[in-house]
Amino acid sequence: MRIMGLDIGEKTIGVALSDPLGWTAQGLTTLQRRGNLEEDISRIQELVEEYQVDKVVVGYPRNMDGSSGPQAARAENFAVLLKEKVKIPVILWDERLSTVAAERTLLEADLSRRKRKKVIDRVAAALILQGYLYYEEKRKK
Numbered sequence: 001m002r003i004m005g006l007d008i009g010e011k012t013i014g015v016a017l018s019d020p021l022g023w024t025a026q027g028l029t030t031l032q033r034r035g036n037l038e039e040d041i042s043r044i045q046e047l048v049e050e051y052q053v054d055k056v057v058v059g060y061p062r063n064m065d066g067s068s069g070p071q072a073a074r075a076e077n078f079a080v081l082l083k084e085k086v087k088i089p090v091i092l093w094d095e096r097l098s099t100v101a102a103e104r105t106l107l108e109a110d111l112s113r114r115k116r117k118k119v120i121d122r123v124a125a126a127l128i129l130q131g132y133l134y135y136e137e138k139r140k141k
Helices: 035-049 070-086 096-107 113-140
Strands: 002-008 012-018 024-034 052-062 090-094
Touching: 002 035, 002 070, 002 113, 012 035, 012 113, 024 035, 024 113, 035 052, 035 070, 052 070, 052 113, 070 090, 090 113
Parallel strands: 002 052, 052 090
Antiparallel strands: 002 012, 012 024
C-alpha cells in the first residue's frame, strides 16, 4: 500500500511517498502552486495515478493550543476537494511544527540556505507522512 503525504503551503506543495510496504517516507517533489486550486489538485491526481497511491495524508496545520485557524480551514477545503477528485481515502494529519523540524534537520545536514529552500517542503511532507506511518504501525500492535 503506497501512501502519499502532502505539506500544503500558500506557494508550494511538498509531496512525499511511502515505500510500497508503507514503512518509510521519502520526499518526492515540491510543486509550485499555480493560484488555481483545481489545477493544483489535478497535478496531485496525476502523481496519485503515476505512483499507484492508495491513500493521501494531508498536513493539518493546527495552532499550538490544538485549535483550528485559517490555515487549517484551507487544508480541510483542499482535502475535501482532493478526495472528490482522487476517489481514495484522504486523511488530515496534525502537522504542528513539521516545517520547524524539517528546517532543523536540514540545518543539521549543513545544507546552504538556497538548498534548504528547494527541499524544505518535501522534507516537511516526508515528516508528516512518517508520523502517520509510525502511528499506524503502533496502532496495529
